[in-house]
Each structure stands twice: as C-alpha cells, then as structure tokens.
Amino acid sequence: MFSGVSFDHQASALGIAGSNGSGKSTFLKCLGELLPPSSGNIAWEDNGIALNKTAFKQKLGYAAPYVNLYNELSCRENLTFISKMRHQSDSIKTIDLWISKVGLKHAINQPFGKLSTGQQQRLRLASALFYDPDILLLDEPGSNLDEDGRNLITEIVTAFDTPEKLIIIASNNPDELDLCERIFSIEEESFVE
Numbered sequence: 001m002f003s004g005v006s007f008d009h010q011a012s013a014l015g016i017a018g019s020n021g022s023g024k025s026t027f028l029k030c031l032g033e034l035l036p037p038s039s040g041n042i043a044w045e046d047n048g049i050a051l052n053k054t055a056f057k058q059k060l061g062y063a064a065p066y067v068n069l070y071n072e073l074s075c076r077e078n079l080t081f082i083s084k085m086r087h088q089s090d091s092i093k094t095i096d097l098w099i100s101k102v103g104l105k106h107a108i109n110q111p112f113g114k115l116s117t118g119q120q121q122r123l124r125l126a127s128a129l130f131y132d133p134d135i136l137l138l139d140e141p142g143s144n145l146d147e148d149g150r151n152l153i154t155e156i157v158t159a160f161d162t163p164e165k166l167i168i169i170a171s172n173n174p175d176e177l178d179l180c181e182r183i184f185s186i187e188e189e190s191f192v193e
C-alpha cells in the first residue's frame with residue numbers, strides 16, 4: 001500500500017491512477033474522511049482557511065460502488081432522505097431533475113434494491129451531486145455504465161471542473177483519467193507527466 005504520499009492540489013480535476021489493489025480506493029476514502037490514514041494527515045482548506053470536519057462534509061459529494069443507498073427506498077426517497085440528513089431543504093424539483101439527468105426518470109419510484117447495477121451507479125452519482133457540492137470525489141465513476149452513462153460522466157466532470165470546485169477521480173480507466181488535468185500515480189507516489 002502507499003506511504004509517504006505528500007502533495008498539494010488546488011482547483012482542477014485530479015485523477016488518482018494505479019493498478020488493481022494499489023490503494024486508489026483506500027486513498028480516496030482517506031481524502032473523503034471515510035477512513036483515517038494509519039499515519040500522517042490530510043488537510044482541507046477553503047481560500048486558505050482550514051475546513052473542519054463538519055464544514056468539509058457539507059461541501060463533499062462522494063460516489064463509489066461501495067457507497068450504498070437504502071434498498072427499500074425509491075430513487076426519490078433515497079435522495080430526499082439524504083437531503084434531510086444533511087439538514088438541507090433541496091426541493092423535490094431539484095431531486096427529480098437530478099434523477100432525470102442521470103437517466104432514471106422512468107425509475108423514480110422504484111426501490112434502489114430493484115435497480116440494475118448500472119442504474120444503481122447512476123443513482124449514486126445523482127446522490128452525490130444533487131445538493132451542489134463544492135468538492136466531488138468519484139471512485140471508478142463509470143463502473144457498470146453503458147456508453148450513454150460514460151458520456152454522462154464526461155458531462156459531469158466537465159461541468160464540475162471550474163475554478164470554484166474540486167473534483168478527484170480514482171480510476172484505472174484511461175478515458176476517465178483523460179478527463180483530469182493532473183494525474184497522481186498512487187504506485188509511483190508522484191504526478192504523472
């Protein structure tokens with residue numbers, strides 16, 4: 001696994017590359033504060049001001065195949081539940097818009113557990129994006145997606161890649177890494193030129 005990784009990154013899309021088992025997901029989990037690093041620390045700043053955990057979580061969107069939604073709840077109910085947990089009042093209109101954006105309008109009232117794996121991945125993307133986060137962490141965003149779904153990833157990354165926002169993608173898919181301005185190799189523990 002990785003050790004001694006140290007770098008600064010500011011706005012623009014960052015890719016985390018590495019072969020299977022190299023530690024991309026583990027690294028992303030550490031960045032997203034889902035997992036504490038066994039040593040060292042990760043500091044998030046906004047305009048030079050340190051972000052505490054609560055402020056960071058408010059700004060964070062995280063989508064990954066291992067982030068589970070509730071099987072029994074419908075697409076709309078899952079997003080409404082997240083909105084409530086975040087103490088936000090995202091309108092049903094915004095929630096429905098994102099469900100449509102990821103191509104699940106027809107499945108809006110279907111339980112998450114009854115969706116196909118690709119449809120579940122689409123809902124995970126919507127669940128990370130509908131509340132307009134400033135920081136987006138995506139782990140293998142194209143997993144199980146068809147061509148239309150992969151185009152959706154390109155659209156999402158392009159729209160998110162602005163000076164005010166930050167997107168980090170862990171992937172071993174060259175097409176996904178090509179969307180990033182900088183690529184950090186977890187195996188080489190350095191940026192790939």
Ligand SMILES: Nc1ncnc2c1ncn2[C@@H]1O[C@H](COP(=O)(O)OP(=O)(O)OP(=O)(O)O)[C@@H](O)[C@H]1O
Binds near residue numbers: 021
């Ligand atoms: N919960 C865990 N407990 C113990 N070891 C783990 C755990 N999760 C992952 N690992 C180990 O950490 C290493 C890195 O796993 P990780 O999932 O971060 O790799 P990855 O680069 O994302 O792989 P992939 O491309 O296959 O998704 C692997 O050797 C894996 O076995």
